[in-house]
Amino acid sequence: MVRFILSKFFYMIVSLFILISVTFVLMKAIPGNPFMSEKAVPPSIQQHLMAKYGLDKPLYEQYLKYLGNLARGDFGISMKMKDQGVSDLIWGSFGPSLRLGIIAIVVSIVVGIGLGMLAALYHRKLIDNVAMILAVIGMSVPSFVLASLLQFYLAQKAGIFKVMGLNGPLDYVLPVMALSAQPIAFIARLARSSMLEVLHSEYIKTAKAKGLAWPIIMWRHVIRNGIMPVVTYVGPMTANIITGSVVIEQIFGIGGLGKIFVSSISNRDYTLIMGVTIFYGIILMVARLLTDIAYAFIDPRIKLSKGKEG
C-alpha cells in the first residue's frame, strides 16, 4: 500500500513539473507583455519594469528562478495588483471558492448516489424514469445557462434568494445548484448502472442463497460495490466543478479564485495567471491522488495486485 501511494505520488510530482513547464512556455509564447496597454508607456519605463520582474533575463534563467521560488512556495509578485504577492492573492480569494467547491462536491456525491440508488431499486418504474430524464437534462444544460435561469426565476422573480454575493448560508444555494447539476446527473447515471449490475450479479444470488435478509444484502453487498465506480469519478468531478466555478463565480459576483483568474487573464498578469493555473493543477492532482488511494482502499483487487509486485 505504501509503495502504491508513493508511486502515485511520484507520478503526481512529475505531472506537476510538466504542468509548470508547459504553463511557463505558453506564457512566454503569448504575444504582448503585461506592460503593454492602451496608454503608450515610454520605452524607458517599460525597460525598467521588465528588469524589475526579471523579464529581461534569458528564458532559461527566468525558468530556473521561477522553479526555485515555487519550490519554496513563492509564486512571485503580481504584475498588476500593486505589488501584492501572488500567494497572498490566491489564499485571500481561495476561501469562498473552497467552501463553494466542497459543498458542491458533497452535494453532488450524496444526491447523485441517492438518486442513482433509488433509480436502480425502482428499475423501470416511475422514479427511475423521472430520475433518468432529470439526469439527461442535468447533463446537457451547461452550468452557466442553469445559473442564469436559477438567478432569473428563483432570485429575480420569486425573490427567494439573493441574485449576487456570498454572505449568508442561503447565498450558497443557487451557485451550488448550478455547480452540482452536472456532477449529480453524471453520478446518478453511474451509480444506477453499477448498482443494477451488482443487483444482477451472481454473488448477490449467493448472498440470497445464504438466507441473508434483504437490508443486509443491500448494505453489505450491493451498495458498497455499487458506489465503487463513483469514487473514480471524484477526480474528474473536481475538475468539472473547478472549471465551472470560474464562470459561476462571475455570474453570482463571488470574489473567489475563479474571479481572480478571469481578471488576471484580461490583465495579462503573467505571474498571477501562472500562479492560479498551477494552483488549480495542484488541487486537481491532489484530488486524483486521493481518488486513487480511496479506490485502492475500498477495492481489494487494486491494493493487492500492486502489493504482489512489491
Next chain:
Amino acid sequence: MQPILQVKDLQVSFQVRGGEVKAVRGVNFEVGKGEAVAIVGESGSGKSVTAQTIMRLIPSPPSIIKSGEIIFQGNDLTRKTDKEMEAIRGKDIGMIFQDPMTSLNPTIKVGKQITEGLIKHQNLSAKEAKEQGIEMLKLVGIPNAESRFNQYPHEFSGGMRQRVMIAIALACRPSLLIADEPTTALDVTIQAQILNVMKDMQKKFGTSIILITHDLGVVADMCDRVVVMYAGKVVETGTKWEIFQNPQHPYTRGLLRSMPRLDQKKNEKLIPIIGTPPDLIKPPAGCGFCARCDEAMRICEQVDPEVTQLSDTHMSRCWLLHPMAQEVKSS
C-alpha cells in the same frame, strides 16, 4: 426411501413483453435422504429455473409459480413467506452455482463470506463463527485455511473458489445441497476434485444433493438417480442404470448418443440432436419433442403423452411406451 424433497406438478412462468414464457410446465420428482439426484437436459430446458424456484431465488415478478407444490421436510415451500424462506435458505438448503469466478463477492474476504450465514442461522459469536469457518475451509480441502480465511476471492483459483462456495453452502450443514452446474466452468482435472469434495461432504454429513449438469460422466460418477428434462417437463426419470442402460424416451436416447462417454466404443460417433427446442411462449399442444423426434406419430402432435411407469423407479413420458403403441409395434 423417505423423500426429503418432493416437487409436484411445478409450473413456473415468466411474464415478459411478448407474453408468458412457460419455463417449467409441470415438473415432478423427488429426492431421498442422502440421495444424489441429477437433473440433465439441454440448455433452456428449465433446470435452473426449477432449482432456483425451490430456493425462491428468482424475483417475482417476473417469475410466477403457476401451480404445484414443493414439499421440503414435510412443508410446502411455495406457501412460505419471504421471511420464512430466509430462515430455510442457507440453513436447510444450500446452493452453489456455475461460475465460481462471479459467485463470490470480490470486495469481501472469503472468511467473512462463509461466516455471514453461520452468524445469521446459528447465532454464533464472531469468534466461534471464525473457528467454524476455518474448519469448513479445511473440510473442503483448502490448504493453509487460517491464512486463506483472510484473503479475497481474487487470490483464489477457480477450483479453490468453488471449494469456498461449497464451504459457504454447507457451513450450516443443510440437509439438501443444490448444485447448478458446479463444474461446467472448470478444467477437467479440477472438475474431478470438486466432485470428490462434494462426495466427501455427502458422506460426512449425509447431505442430499440435486446436481444439475450437462455432463453424463458426472452423473455416472456421483448420482443415484437421473431426472431428464426437456422444454420445461420431466420426460424421463430413473435410477442411473435404468437411464444409461435402458433409456426409453427418444430424447434421453438422443442425449446419450450426443454426449461422450468413457465406455464408448472407438468407432461409435457422437450424434447431435438436430433441431431446436420449442418456443416456450407458445408451447406445442402435444409432445414438446415432436418436431425433433424420428419416431413421432400422429398422436404426438396433438396430445401430450401420459406418464408410463416402467418400474418402481423408472418412468417416461412418451407415446411409444403406451400399451397401444407397444401393440402396434409387436404386431
